[in-house]
Amino acid sequence: MIKISYLSILLLFLTGISGFAQVAEISSPDGKLKLNVFAENGKALYNLSFQGKIMLEKSPLGLITNESDFSENLKFVDNKKDKIFKNYTNEKIKKSQVSYTANTLIVNFTNADNFNIGIEFQVSNNNLAFRYEIQPMKDRLSAVVQSEITGYRFPAQTTTFLSPMMKPMTGFARTAPSYESGYKADAELGIKSDYGYVFPGLFHVGNDGWILLSETGVNSLYCASHLDTTPEKNLYRIAYPNKAENNGFGSVGAAISLPGKTPWRTITIGDSLKPIVETTIPFDVVESMYEPSQKYTFGRSTWSWILWQDNSMNYKDQSLFIDLASEMGYEYILIDALWDKNIGKERMKDLIQYARSKNVGVLLWYNSNGASNDAPMGPRNKMSSSIERKKEMKWLKEAGVKGLKVDFFGGDKQETMRLYEDILSDANDFGLKIIFHGATLPRGWEVMYPNYAGSEAVLASEMLYFSEDIRKQEAFFASLHPFIRNTVGSMEFGGTFLNKYLTKSNKDKNKRYTTDSFQLATAVLFQNPVQMFGVTPNNLNDAPKFQLDFMKEIPTLWDETVFVDGYPGKYSVIARRHQNQWYVAGINAEKTVKKLKISLPVFSGKTVKFINDDTQGNSSEKEVKVSAKGNFNVEIQPNGGFVLRN
Structure with a gap:
């Protein structure tokens, strides 16, 4: 009996330690995406779950400046929650009118020097955006951010869709890197690239869903970053520019005025590719930096x-x-x-x-x-x-x-x-x-x-x-x-x-x-x-x-973008709307005919124009009737495509 009592007490004690490690949590407005923030062994970490499934395991947070280290010896101070609602219009992106709603969380830490850093999170449906805010360090009102330890730790079953960063000062007239490398589809985790991988990066977490990583809000006050591998196969981290870029001239970190904020790191998560294609998170969390001098047309x-x-x-x-x-x-x-x-x-x-x-x-x-x-x-x-x-x-x-x-x-x-x-x-x-x-x-x-x-x-x-x-x-x-x-x-x-x-x-x-x-x-x-x-x-x-x-007649400005079907590297079907006209377009990258039954409720019961290829790859146009339920059967030839429009 005594041994059981001691064991029970020990379990309660260990449970208490585990609970104490989690310092904050917040969910998306629909409750499907959940963020947990931890303070463990002097480090700040986070994880993400979607519909109850872990999509990112405990991953590191923090950065290092020339004045102080905010990657270790961190102590949790407090957190604050709020909400944000934002409506905006922008004709240049995939959706001209956007309503953005997010739950916000700011988690504050101090480091070994008793300097403060905050991490601001915005969690919207299917999206997380976060950035760091560095406070003044005594009489220091400026600093250089030398590196980040921000990371993304993926479940073991994940595959990757990544494009390698080009070697600096190579390519035509030594103009690289210029984000012009191809992507590899469904590659395994942890494959090392000499110079890292460019943003964005797409990850397939098996049957659990998809993750898209990128960053936004980069301007003259910071450097751009990219992804790199680590000794842990399933952990990727934020990396700053290579010193050889631009003929070796310029800094590899970011000079920042204090208090100052980093760009946003963005994560889009879904159990399908629909949230990936339709996300507006790169635009939701930024603001215009100056007024237009005139009305610009495109x-x-x-x-x-x-x-x-x-x-x-x-x-x-x-x-x-x-x-x-x-x-x-x-x-x-x-x-x-x-x-x-x-x-x-x-x-x-x-x-x-x-x-x-x-x-x-x-x-x-x-x-x-x-x-x-x-x-x-x-x-x-x-x-x-x-x-x-x-x-x-x-x-x-x-x-x-x-x-x-x-x-x-x-x-x-x-x-x-x-x-x-x-x-x-x-x-x-x-x-x-x-x-x-x-x-x-x-x-x-x-x-x-x-x-x-x-x-x-x-x-x-x-x-x-x-x-x-x-x-x-x-x-x-x-x-x-x-x-x-x-x-x-x-x-x-x-x-x-x-x-x-x-x-x-x-x-x-x-x-x-x-x-x-x-x-x-x-x-x-x-x-x-x-x-x-x-x-x-x-x-x-x-x-x-x-x-x-x-x-x-094809427009270049779109009022709405909708994912219809597809798998990256195999085929893609996307619908876009310009004013009252819808276009549905698809292509096939596979070596065999792709037979699809797609759902097009915007065309339900309507006669529309249909451009497609015959078995010889010859293109033609005809009118077709979409079923009253909006279902449409289409065959896409290898290296072929189709367009439907009203």
Whole structure:
């Protein structure tokens, strides 16, 4: 009896210790997503469960500054709970009107130096966003955040969908990293990459669901980060930029004014891919950083460079692409690299006037350099310094240019984030919209910067021109983007080709392996407020009328985005709405025909237009009737696609 009593007391004591370790908990408004925060052995940790299943096991929190260490010897102080309600509109993202509701939690700790750090959590349905707030340290009102120990510990059954960070100062003219590596699907946990993995990263927790990791709210006051592996196979951590980026110039941490906050780390969780595709968390937790100087408009654009390449940078060919934009009803033409040398500013004024007479706005390409890499194309050294940039933008405004595509950034350091922001802010002063190419992932920038109009940050259309291997994998990569890269930010891919061969002549080389229906479907699947489509003047004569009509009417701004079906790396079906018109698009990356029965309640009982491929891969359009229950059977050919629209 005595032994049993002692055992009972011991169990009660151990239970008390375990309970004491958990210092806070909070759930999403619907109660499905639950966050627990712990203080154990001087460390702060958290875990996440969804519908009662552990999705992230106990994972580390904390960071290290040059003034003090907030990764260990932490003591829990207190916590505070609240709620947040927010309605906002933004035409540049996947959903134009958003209602955001979250439960909030701030957990405060002190460290061995008795300095304070808070961790702010916002838990909405299917999403967690969190960031750190560092308080002043005695007389210190500034610090350098040197590293984070923030981590994500996954259940053992998890597989990964990750893209490796590129080796700094490699690639074309030493312009890497530029987020242009491909993703691997369903890889095992813990595979080491020499330079880590870019955000976003997708994880499949077996039958329990899906997790998407990213970050948002990065501006000039911080560096961007990425994921890296650890000695623990199932633990990934936040990593800061590599010191070799941008030719070795610049810090690898973040200089921060105190009190100061880090960017948000975001986690989206669902038992299906629907919350992953439809999440708006990258935009929910950020605010606009300045007022727009004017009402910015977005839309479709032609650009010669993607298939006609450098030789097309001349007055005659650009006039042809202005005519093409006018014929297609497109709002813009992008005139790419080398225009400064081959056309010049004086003749460019005439070209801009000609475009204006055709109701087409002109976007001009610029090199971001600078001293960070060796990209030789001009205009160079116009965007990298404030004085030159403002002089150039003054000329651009006077000439009537509508926006810029700025290329070749190659890094995530705080200095580079400052350059992005400076370009955007100065451009707003002159009424110019900005697209970034050869660039990092956008992190909430659609909301933060009113004149921001998209980023590449993906293995994009230019690699279809240059690489046979990438052309053969086009469908595979395209089937990933709606679930990973494009779900967290605008993606300026620059595709939708109607040429059978990706050349100016449309023959002999660079054969396209995907069908025409596939190409049309990607105009819906890929979202960016300004889309550079790969149509060329010859398509006015050699492409079927229904394809041209489709490309003439396709919008680039969407009011709603809905997941229909799919599995990353295999197939994808997405629905998007522009005003009262719905588009449903799907593609098939597998080697066999994909037979699907999809639910489309928006088309219940309606007759709609249907673009699809036959068994030979030939594209056609017809009208079909969707059942009264909204069910629709579709077969998608290998490397093929389909589009339904009302």
